[in-house]
Amino acid sequence: MAAVHDHDVGHAHDHHPSGMMRWMMTTNHKDIGSMYLWFSFIMFLTGGVMALTIRAELFQPGIQIVQPEFFNQLTTMHGLVMVFGAIMPAFVGFANWQIPMMIGAPDMAFARMNNWSFWLLPPAALLLTASFFVPGGAPAGGWTIYPPLSVQMGMGMDMAIFALHIMGASSIMGSINIITTILNMRAPGMTLMKMPLFVWTWLITAYLLVMVMPVLAGAVTMLLTDRNFGTNFFNAAGGGDPVMFQHIFWFFGHPEVYIMILPAFGIVSEIIPTFARKPLFGYSSMVYATASIAILSCIVWAHHMFTAGMPVTGQLFFMYATMLIAIPTGVKVFNWTATMWRGSMTFETPMLFAIGFIFLFTVGGFSGVICAIVPIDIQVQDTYYVIAHFHYVLVSGALFGIFGGAYYWLPKWTGHMYDETLGKWHFWLSMFFFNLTFFVQHFLGLAGMPRRIPDYALQFADFNMISSIGAFGFGFTQLLFLYVVLKCIRGGVKAPASPWEGAKTLEWTLPSPAPYHSFETPPVVR
Amino acid sequence: MSVVQANSVVMRKLLIFTVVMFGFGFALVPFYEKICEIAGINNLLQADTLTTNTQVDTSRWVTVELDANTRGLPWQFKPLQSSLRVRPGELVQVMYEVRNNSDREVNGQAIPSYSPQLLAKHLKKLECFCFSKQVLKPNETRQMPVQFMIEPGLPIDYDTVTISYTFFELGNNAAIIDNNASRS
Numbered sequence: 135m136a137a138v139h140d141h142d143v144g145h146a147h148d149h150h151p152s153g154m155m156r157w158m159m160t161t162n163h164k165d166i167g168s169m170y171l172w173f174s175f176i177m178f179l180t181g182g183v184m185a186l187t188i189r190a191e192l193f194q195p196g197i198q199i200v201q202p203e204f205f206n207q208l209t210t211m212h213g214l215v216m217v218f219g220a221i222m223p224a225f226v227g228f229a230n231w232q233i234p235m236m237i238g239a240p241d242m243a244f245a246r247m248n249n250w251s252f253w254l255l256p257p258a259a260l261l262l263t264a265s266f267f268v269p270g271g272a273p274a275g276g277w278t279i280y281p282p283l284s285v286q287m288g289m290g291m292d293m294a295i296f297a298l299h300i301m302g303a304s305s306i307m308g309s310i311n312i313i314t315t316i317l318n319m320r321a322p323g324m325t326l327m328k329m330p331l332f333v334w335t336w337l338i339t340a341y342l343l344v345m346v347m348p349v350l351a352g353a354v355t356m357l358l359t360d361r362n363f364g365t366n367f368f369n370a371a372g373g374g375d376p377v378m379f380q381h382i383f384w385f386f387g388h389p390e391v392y393i394m395i396l397p398a399f400g401i402v403s404e405i406i407p408t409f410a411r412k413p414l415f416g417y418s419s420m421v422y423a424t425a426s427i428a429i430l431s432c433i434v435w436a437h438h439m440f441t442a443g444m445p446v447t448g449q450l451f452f453m454y455a456t457m458l459i460a461i462p463t464g465v466k467v468f469n470w471t472a473t474m475w476r477g478s479m480t481f482e483t484p485m486l487f488a489i490g491f492i493f494l495f496t497v498g499g500f501s502g503v504i505c506a507i508v509p510i511d512i513q514v515q516d517t518y519y520v521i522a523h524f525h526y527v528l529v530s531g532a533l534f535g536i537f538g539g540a541y542y543w544l545p546k547w548t549g550h551m552y553d554e555t556l557g558k559w560h561f562w563l564s565m566f567f568f569n570l571t572f573f574v575q576h577f578l579g580l581a582g583m584p585r586r587i588p589d590y591a592l593q594f595a596d597f598n599m600i601s602s603i604g605a606f607g608f609g610f611t612q613l614l615f616l617y618v619v620l621k622c623i624r625g626g627v628k629a630p631a632s633p634w635e636g637a638k639t640l641e642w643t644l645p646s647p648a649p650y651h652s653f654e655t656p657p658v659v660r
Numbered sequence: 661m662s663v664v665q666a667n668s669v670v671m672r673k674l675l676i677f678t679v680v681m682f683g684f685g686f687a688l689v690p691f692y693e694k695i696c697e698i699a700g701i702n703n704l705l706q707a708d709t710l711t712t713n714t715q716v717d718t719s720r721w722v723t724v725e726l727d728a729n730t731r732g733l734p735w736q737f738k739p740l741q742s743s744l745r746v747r748p749g750e751l752v753q754v755m756y757e758v759r760n761n762s763d764r765e766v767n768g769q770a771i772p773s774y775s776p777q778l779l780a781k782h783l784k785k786l787e788c789f790c791f792s793k794q795v796l797k798p799n800e801t802r803q804m805p806v807q808f809m810i811e812p813g814l815p816i817d818y819d820t821v822t823i824s825y826t827f828f829e830l831g832n833n834a835a836i837i838d839n840n841a842s843r844s
Contacts, residue, residue: 243667306678314670318663348678352685367689370771372830378692382685443777445699 158253161245162650163230166252168547170227171540173255175616177219180263182609184212189571189605191588192598205588206274207266207290213277214294217394218301219259221528224536225397226251226308229336231547233312235641235648236330238321238657243314251307258300265290265297276586278383281368281376285360292361295354302347309340309347316340321640323659327421330639331414334421335400338428342389342396345432350386353379377442384435392431395495395527396424398535399466402488404639405542406470409485410477411636416469423462423469430459440511449508456506460499467496482634483557487538490565491531498526501576516586519579525572537564537615544622545629549647552622560618563611570604704772705791708784710809716749717812720819724810726754727824734762735796737827740803748812756789756825757803760796767830769793775822782814783823793830 151159157169188208191199200208230248234241242248265272270288273279284291316337320329329337356367357379366372368379407414414420436444436452444452470492479485501523505511514520537560544552574597583594590598632642640659644652695701724746726739736759746752760766770790774780789804796802810821 244671310671310674310678313674314667317670318666344674344678345681348682349685349688352682352688356686356689370828372828373769375692375696378689381692382688385685385688443701445701 159249161241161249163234163242163245163248164547164648164650166242166248167227167230167232169252170223170230170255173252173259174220174222174224174227177215177223177259178612181212181215181220182612184208184215186605186609188212189602192590193602194599195590195592195595197589200588202588203271203274206586207272209586210273210275210277210279211262211266214262214273214298215259216528217277217390218298219255219262221394221532221536222301222305223255225336225339225394225532226305226312228332228397228401228536228539228543229308229312232543232641233315233333233336234319235546235644235652236333236639237316237319237324238640238653238659239315239319240651240654240656242311243319244311247307248311251304251311254300254304254307258297258304261293261300262297265293268293278380278387279354279357280383281357281360281379282370284357285369292358295358298354299351302351305343306347309343312336312340313344321653321656321659327418328659330400331403331417331420331424332397332400335396335403335424338424339393339396342393342428342431346386346389346393349382350390353382353386356382377439380439380442381436384438385432387438388435389428389431391524391527392427394532395535396428398491398532398539399424401535401539401542402470402491405484405488405538406473407638408542408634408636409482409488410474410479412473412477413638414469415472415475416465419465420469423465426462427459430455430462434459437506437511440508441515453506453508457503460503463499467492467499482541483552483554483561484538484542486558486561487534487541490561491534491538494526494530494534494568498523498531501526514579516584517579518575518583518585521585522572522575522579525575529572530568534564537561540619542634543641544619545633546641546644546646546648548623548626549629550622550626551629551633552618552626556614556618556621560611560614563614564608567604567607567611571601571608572604574600574604707786707788707791710784710786714749714809714812716747718747720748720816721745722748722810722814722818723820725820725822726756727822728756729824729826730768731826731828733766733768733827733829735760735766735768735827737825746810748810748814751786751807751809753787753805753807755803755805757801758794758796758827759801760799763798765795765797767793767795768827769830770825770827773824773826775824776818778818779810779814779821779823782811784809784811790825794827 157165160166187200188205191197191205230242233239263272268288268290270290272290273284273287273294275283275287275291279291279294316329316333326334356365359365360367360369360374366374368374368376370376403414403420434452434456436448437456440449440452470488474489481489501519505514505520505523541552541557544550578594578597578601581594583590629646631645633646634642640653640657641648643657722745723743725743726741728737728739730737738757740755740757744752744754758768770788772788772790774783785806785808787805787807789806794802794804806823808823814821
């Protein structure tokens, strides 16, 4: 196993099953990375269809397309599918592809376990989506699965609980793999403080994952035993407390939102220096800011529950702790801006997505600070203002980060340049339709339109129609992304080893496409 | 130490950490109950005590409406009077009546609810049937008292408040309530 070789050149002692079995059995980090990315894209389209059905129903006041019960299932499943099926696996896909190449390792630390962590996902996704077809339908109490609704629902809820268990196990295994790879398998000379920032953000994310995913597993296990085995953790009639579920859930849930954004911070921190042709401004402050965000994220969970009943001292503590997160986040935004300052910038598609990310994520960050203020939060709780806020941080934050990263590394993955013109179209259409969809939802929320309701009062009609038009535009724009990726895989201009002149990290020293086995002899980093 | 060995050391540590965090999720349950007890939130099964002598505020009346509900058990449950007028600071007693309409023995637990929410802070209950589970034999009827006082600290703009009880059936989980009751 010494030689670097291409995957269609057989090796005497290296078994390459062909066809489907190749993908089932593979332990190669690049194969597994690709599978993660395709899986997340399929789930992204699935969740997208649910979102468009929701927006079609909300196009006009009244009930036109779906019944309220089904509408509730759609909002719930849209959240679960996008969070656990689309965003998280996409980032694990990036981690699989990029981390070994960026730290000069031959593969992930536990290659076989890596295969298992991926192949747990499709059965979990099947279990989750199949819940639509059982009596009682899919879970319909919101993606946060609060009791008492989640205790009372039909067996679709049990299926969702098992799906969450499996996805959680997959995430934990993936994180253990990532942490071990980063800690033990860096090329000689690559100290922790020389690691690319994407690797740093993933190291911190992986620690967050092994910390909070087991807590979610515990919470849903308690739900399961409450539902089926007569325990009373959350059942008020038996002496339990539904508010306790909210505390345990958000102890997982708030770090979870940083799990979904920190890797995007990492991707943007790779893209901006490349296209500004300057090293990242304030590298070490970026690392410390990421770590502070991760630590603070563990002590702010109850800001999701200001209206659930809490002493004023509790509200004040969680309000101030939440606002404190704006400081390390501000450090990051400042550093990205300072990296661009007086740089020789060019605006290829990855850079457009990165700049779009900084701009729109900051908008979402500001509305987050607004929601953190207790008296305002009591006003906007469960309205479209909150929907607008978290779509600004998750779509124009996490998802734009994913798109930017995909365009940035596609030449390395496929060996071809993507179609720059179509890529730019993808960005500008996404940018336009995203804002069309979600900016108006701020106004709807401030005017008092509640979330998760299939009908609304007449005065909300115009903004809802605008939002629905935007949503359909945004949805169909993503098919353009699919086309660009397929076109890039099938052919195009040959990509050189380093297609971006400003790129400095290790993966660009490998030829494009990256060979099936890379860095079997570790590079030396000075 | 080879890389493989070093890797399995890290994996073992992380696996232990994962298991500990899974346990931590469950440890949050007693922790949460302890916090609630210390902060005095949610102690539904505990009688209040009057620590200071309170003056009866004779300058105003508060109308107390009494409400009774059952959830999933074959009981008839009602207050003997639907509302009364009290002076803040005055100790009063009201009676509820509950009847088991079925021919089996049923365990029930009453859970209180207050409107407005703020009342919870200013209502002191010295005695209540909701502090313990009620066991009713087939067709048994029982009258049960609630002894309470509304503190004079209740803001002046509240002139009507509601005290509501809902009876839930305790199946084979009665032990949990008993534990709660004996602990507090």
